[in-house]
Every structure is written in structure tokens, then in C-alpha cells.
Amino acid sequence: MAAAEKKSPPAVPVLSTAATADQQIAMLERMCEIRGFEDEVQRMFAQGLVRGTTHLYQGQEAVAVGVCSALRIEDTMTCTYRGHGAVLAKGTPLDRAFGEILGKAGGLCKGKGGSMHLTDVTVGALGSFAIVGAHLPISVGAALSAQIRETDELAVTFFGDGATNIGAFHEAMNLAAIWRLPVLFVCENNLYGEYSPLATTTPVSELTVRAASYAMPSERVDGNEVLAVHAVTSAAAERARSGGGPTFIEAMTYRIVGHSRSDPAKYRPDGELDDWLKRDPIERFVQYLREAGVASVDALEDVRTRAHTSVAEAAERAKGWPEPTIDTRFEDVYT
Amino acid sequence: MTELTYRQAINMALVDELDSDPSVFILGEDIAAAGGVFKVTEGLLERFGPSRVRDTPISEQAIVGAALGAAVTGLRPVAEIMFADFAGVCFDQIANQLPKYRYMTGGQVTVPVTLRLANGASGGFGAQHSQAVENWFLGVPGLKICVPGTPADAYGLLRSSIQDDNPVLFFEHKGLYQLMGEVDRSLTVPLGKADVIRVGSDATIVANQAMRKIVTAAADELARRGIEVEIIDPRSLAPFDFTTVAASIEKTNYLVVVEESSGQASWGTTLVTRIATDHFELLDGPPTLIASDDVPVPYSEPLENAWLPSEQEIIETVERLANS
Numbered sequence: 001m002a003a004a005e006k007k008s009p010p011a012v013p014v015l016s017t018a019a020t021a022d023q024q025i026a027m028l029e030r031m032c033e034i035r036g037f038e039d040e041v042q043r044m045f046a047q048g049l050v051r052g053t054t055h056l057y058q059g060q061e062a063v064a065v066g067v068c069s070a071l072r073i074e075d076t077m078t079c080t081y082r083g084h085g086a087v088l089a090k091g092t093p094l095d096r097a098f099g100e101i102l103g104k105a106g107g108l109c110k111g112k113g114g115s116m117h118l119t120d121v122t123v124g125a126l127g128s129f130a131i132v133g134a135h136l137p138i139s140v141g142a143a144l145s146a147q148i149r150e151t152d153e154l155a156v157t158f159f160g161d162g163a164t165n166i167g168a169f170h171e172a173m174n175l176a177a178i179w180r181l182p183v184l185f186v187c188e189n190n191l192y193g194e195y196s197p198l199a200t201t202t203p204v205s206e207l208t209v210r211a212a213s214y215a216m217p218s219e220r221v222d223g224n225e226v227l228a229v230h231a232v233t234s235a236a237a238e239r240a241r242s243g244g245g246p247t248f249i250e251a252m253t254y255r256i257v258g259h260s261r262s263d264p265a266k267y268r269p270d271g272e273l274d275d276w277l278k279r280d281p282i283e284r285f286v287q288y289l290r291e292a293g294v295a296s297v298d299a300l301e302d303v304r305t306r307a308h309t310s311v312a313e314a315a316e317r318a319k320g321w322p323e324p325t326i327d328t329r330f331e332d333v334y335t
Numbered sequence: 336m337t338e339l340t341y342r343q344a345i346n347m348a349l350v351d352e353l354d355s356d357p358s359v360f361i362l363g364e365d366i367a368a369a370g371g372v373f374k375v376t377e378g379l380l381e382r383f384g385p386s387r388v389r390d391t392p393i394s395e396q397a398i399v400g401a402a403l404g405a406a407v408t409g410l411r412p413v414a415e416i417m418f419a420d421f422a423g424v425c426f427d428q429i430a431n432q433l434p435k436y437r438y439m440t441g442g443q444v445t446v447p448v449t450l451r452l453a454n455g456a457s458g459g460f461g462a463q464h465s466q467a468v469e470n471w472f473l474g475v476p477g478l479k480i481c482v483p484g485t486p487a488d489a490y491g492l493l494r495s496s497i498q499d500d501n502p503v504l505f506f507e508h509k510g511l512y513q514l515m516g517e518v519d520r521s522l523t524v525p526l527g528k529a530d531v532i533r534v535g536s537d538a539t540i541v542a543n544q545a546m547r548k549i550v551t552a553a554a555d556e557l558a559r560r561g562i563e564v565e566i567i568d569p570r571s572l573a574p575f576d577f578t579t580v581a582a583s584i585e586k587t588n589y590l591v592v593v594e595e596s597s598g599q600a601s602w603g604t605t606l607v608t609r610i611a612t613d614h615f616e617l618l619d620g621p622p623t624l625i626a627s628d629d630v631p632v633p634y635s636e637p638l639e640n641a642w643l644p645s646e647q648e649i650i651e652t653v654e655r656l657a658n659s
Binding site for chain 2: 076107108109110111112113117119120121126127129131134135136137138139140141142143144145146148149155167168171172174175178331332333334335
């Protein structure tokens with residue numbers, strides 16, 4: 001079962017049209033920006049402009065955009081070190097995200113975080129965390145805070161399939177469930193935990209099974225269908241805001257690139273990547289928007305061009321920003 | 336002024352913070368309905384209700400992580416780690432998340448989390464419920480660390496810890512819960528300020544928590560032998576009040592540090608190093624650390640007592656230095 005799933009992606013659900021036409025175009029534009037952003041980060045890395053490592057998101061854009069487009073700006077979101085897409089989807093500006101990855105003073109985190117820690121609290125992007133699973137309890141705390149403060153804010157946390165094997169995941173799920181906290185657990189199942197196929201590390205092929213042991217509602221969704229992700233998230237968000245507690249969402253998706261910049265992803269079986277490229281979330285969404293009559297071919301091409309231009313201009317701006325002054329390393333340890 | 340136990344003083348600090356700041360809430364294992372395994376949080380659930388006084392599952396990562404998430408979204412949580420040794424199961428949250436979050440985000444968040452941890456030996460709890468673990472966290476910039484040794488310091492430092500916008504590890508010594516002392520509810524104690532608890536001119540001893548009692552007894556005996564010891568309780572380990580210690584050594588010219596812990600990578604070792612490096616000219620003899628043995632805390636009473644620094648060892652060390 002697990003092996004078969006690895007070969008062939010899940011069946012295509014009927015696309016939801018819950019989002020308005022304008023929203024759908026905005027979603028496509030953000031997905032194109034994220035793709036362009038990650039392609040540009042890859043180039044910057046090759047040019048020696050990026051330190052350390054990067055974990056890129058090409059291929060998974062529909063998950064971040066589908067989820068975040070169903071949220072409000074005051075809803076909080078945490079994500080992993082593969083978090084550029086989620087932070088951009090929550091609404092952070094392209095140039096400040098580039099600036100952070102380039103280590104610039106004008107970066108989101110003043111050059112102290114880097115690729116793995118993009119954060120923009122002003123848009124509810126509460127943090128990107130580089131210890132697998134560690135941010136799940138933190139989002140549970142954000143949801144607890146919303147509950148104690150008697151607001152209807154949500155907390156959303158993105159994580160990979162690999163994180164479902166770490167203790168913090170289970171502690172967070174359990175606590176969220178017993179306190180009925182307004183938190184959405186979004187598992188991006190891209191079939192690999194770092195270099196290892198899911199079946200070699202995990203005895204269940206459908207991770208929603210794990211939610212069942214916490215009596216938590218769950219949904220498995222095609223993570224390459226942005227409107228399907230949006231619809232599932234909207235329903236879960238509504239339940240959480242009205243006191244119905246947490247939801248576990250398993251979004252089936254695929255990263256087109258390796259785990260990190262040093263990974264050529266040779267562990268993938270022949271043909272797997274090609275199968276998934278045929279289901280590229282951007283191409284599918286463009287096709288849908290055209291066929292559904294939401295936008296013309298020309299209008300859709302304009303969206304891509306606009307995204308491309310935004311990314312290129314943001315990258316150039318950020319490259320021109322100054323490095324942090326060295327004394328700033330002493331700042332922000334304590335208040 | 337009220338006469339309180341160390342336990343009651345901590346309880347009162349929690350009451351006063353919960354009373355004065357609606358953003359304060361507390362969470363931990365068995366802290367609400369049961370009032371805490373050490374009865375420190377007794378009565379709080381009845382007084383403040385289940386939203387602000389919360390029993391959790393046995394899930395230390397979730398406890399600390401949830402406190403962190405609540406703190407960066409506007410609340411001021413106080414979380415209890417029942418025995419400080421259990422910090423091992425949430426080490427990532429304490430060492431990687433609490434102290435680095437603000438820094439990594441360029442100051443976008445404040446992290447007003449207080450963790451209360453019951454620390455220390457002498458109760459016969461065995462190796463996994465007895466270690467004074469504050470040294471695990473000394474090498475982690477971004478944390479503040481308190482080690483109160485009296486009811487007044489426990490009260491005043493806990494209130495300051497909760498009011499602080501940074502993550503604070505507040506270590507309560509299990510052997511002190513019954514200790515009585517005067518507490519003035521109008522006084523808080525600033526973090527990072529040592530207390531000179533005995534004035535003397537012949538040698539400086541730095542000690543905290545359960546070691547205060549043993550050092551004080553040693554000082555009484557040394558006084559009978561004509562050696563007047565100055566005793567300093569640092570009260571906070573991060574930030575550490577090196578200034579007060581250096582000022583004392585300027586007068587006494589000798590430093591002895593007494594620490595309930597292995598001396599490996601410890602606050603005592605750091606203090607000795609720092610004084611030797613920065614104030615060598617003040618010293619008339621080697622700055623000396625008296626620490627516990629380099630073994631886990633043993634269970635049996637004679638073994639555990641032997642593991643702790645002894646009054647005799649302190650007397651002999653100070654006498655040897657002062658007469659050198």
C-alpha cells in the first residue's frame with residue numbers, strides 16, 4: 001500500500017471553488033512568487049551568496065498558499081526550516097525574506113536568523129524552527145493563549161511527515177486535543193523524511209491514523225490542489241474558531257528538489273519525479289483557472305510575468321542592502 | 336513582614352502575581368487540583384480557576400513549548416517542571432527554543448516565561464530526582480537563572496522573574512521548602528544582584544541555597560578560631576554579580592566557592608576562572624572551589640551526605656588559605 005502510494009499520487013478530488021475569483025488569482029500569483037523565490041535562492045546559493053544550507057519548497061506551494069489563504073492576518077503560523085513558502089504565503093514581503101537569507105541588516109531578522117528561521121510577526125508568521133517538531137508545542141501555546149485571551153484567533157503549524165515520529169508531535173497533539181485548542185496541525189507529507197522514504201521509518205502509511213489516537217478530526221487532502229487545501233483548511237478553521245478544537249490535515253505533496261542543497265535526491269525511484277511533475281501544483285491551477293473560465297490565457301500569463309518581475313526586483317533590492325554592523329550581534333539576546 | 340516558609344513564600348509570590356497581572360497563568364503536572372507534589376501551588380486553583388491554573392499531562396516538552404507560544408502571543412506563563420532533573424526531557428525547549436527565539440528573530444518577540452524547577456539533593460530521592468541541574472544551562476546565552484536560598488529571596492526573585500520579559504529558570508531547592516524566614520511582600524529582589532549575608536575580612540565564601548547553612552556553620556567555627564569570613568549568596572547565576580564578589584575579595588584577598596554540584600563546567604568553576612583572570616592582583620592564595628564529588632547523587636543517607644560538600648572541608652580549606 002505504502003509503496004503503491006509512493007508511485008502514484010492520490011486521486012484528484014473535485015476542486016473547490018470556495019475562494020472567489022480574485023482570491024484565486026491572488027493565490028496563483030503567490031504560488032508563482034514562491035516558486036520564483038525558491039528558484040532564485042537556489043541560484044544565489046550557487047553563486048555563493050547564501051551561507052549554511054537551504055531547504056527549498058518547489059512543488060509544495062499549494063499547501064502553504066492553500067492553508068494561509070484561509071487564515072486571517074492575526075492568526076499565527078509556525079513552520080519548519082523548509083519554511084520560505086509558508087512565511088511568504090502568510091504575507092511577508094519578498095525583499096525582506098531575500099534579505100534575511102542573504103544575511104542583510106534589512107532582512108526579516110536583521111541577519112540573525114537566516115534561511116531556516118524566517119519570521120515576520122507583523123503578518124502572523126511567528127517563526128520557522130530548525131529542530132524537527134519543536135514548534136508544534138509552541139503553536140499549541142499560541143492557541144492556548146488565544147483561548148485564555150478569549151479571542152477567536154487560530155494557530156497553524158506546518159511540519160513534515162518525518163515530524164510525526166518525534167515526541168514533541170505527540171505531546172503537542174495530545175495537549176491540543178484535551179484542551180480543545182484552536183490549532184490546525186498541517187502535515188506536509190512529501191513522502192520523505194530527509195533522505196528516507198516514509199515506509200522505512202513509519203509503520204502507518206496514512207498519517208491521519210495518528211490523529212485518531214488523540215480523538216482529533218483529520219482530513220487527508222491532495223496537497224497539490226490549492227483549492228482543495230483551501231477548502232479543507234477553511235472548514236477546520238471554522239470549527240476551531242467556534243470552539244470545536246484542533247484538526248490534523250495531511251496534505252499529500254512532493255518536493256521537486258532534494259532535502260537540502262547538498263542532497264541530489266538519488267534515492268528516488270525512476271519515474272517518480274516525472275509523475276509528480278505532471279501534477280505540478282502551479283500548472284494544474286493554471287489549467288483549472290483557464291478551463292473554469294476564471295481567467296484568460298493572457299491574464300494568467302500576466303500573473304506569471306508579474307510574479308517573475310516582483311521576485312527579480314525584490315532580489316535585486318535585497319542584494320543591495322548593507323551587511324549588519326558587527327556590534328548588532330550583542331543585541332536582541334535579552335530585552 | 337510575615338514569617339513564612341520558603342514554600343509559602345513561593346506560593347505567595349504566585350498569588351500576588353496572579354492577582355496583579357491578568358496575563359499571568361500557571362501550568363504543570365499536578366499543580367492545580369493536587370496543589371503540586373511539593374504543595375507549593377496549593378489553593379491557587381480554588382482562587383484563580385482552571386483557565387489560569389492548569390494541570391497538564393506528563394509532557395514536559397508540551398509544557399515548556401506551550402508556555403513559550405503563550406508568551407510570544409501576549410501572556411506571561413509560569414510553568415512548573417516538577418523535579419529539575421526532568422529538564423532533560425525538554426532540554427530542546429529550554430536550551431534551543433526559549434533562549435534563542437528572540438535572538439534568531441532579530442528581537443521580534445519577547446519571551447516572558449518563568450520555569451520553576453525543584454532542584455537539589457539531601458532528600459534521598461536518588462540520582463534522577465536530586466541533581467542540582469542549573470549548570471546544564473549556564474552555557475546557553477539568553478536564559479536568566481535564579482537560585483534563591485531564603486523565603487524572602489524566593490518571594491522577591493520569583494516576582495521579579497515573572498515580571499521579567501526574558502525566559503527565567505527559577506530553581507527551588509527541595510531541601511529548603513520548610514525553611515522559615517521573614518518575608519516583606521512589598522519587596523522584590525532584582526535578578527543579578529548578590530547578597531552579602533555575613534560580613535568578614537579574612538576570606539570570601541560564595542555559596543547558595545542549601546550550602547548557605549553549611550557555610551554559615553563553618554563560618555561560626557572559623558570565627559571561634561579567629562578567622563572572620565564574608566559570605567556572599569549570588570542568588571542569580573545568570574546574570575552573575577561578579578562585582579559584589581570582586582569587591583569582597585578586595586577586602587579579604589581569598590575566595591572559596593562552595594557548590595552543591597560536580598565542579599565540572601559549573602558556575603563555581605566559572606567564578607573561580609573569572610576572578611583569577613580579572614582580579615589576580617587581589618588574591619593572596621589560589622581561588623578554590625569546593626564542590627560535590629564527580630559521581631551521580633547516591634541514594635543512601637551516608638553516601639548522599641558524603642557526596643555533599645562538608646563543613647569540615649570548608650573549615651580546613653579556609654584555615655589553610657588564611658594561614659598560608
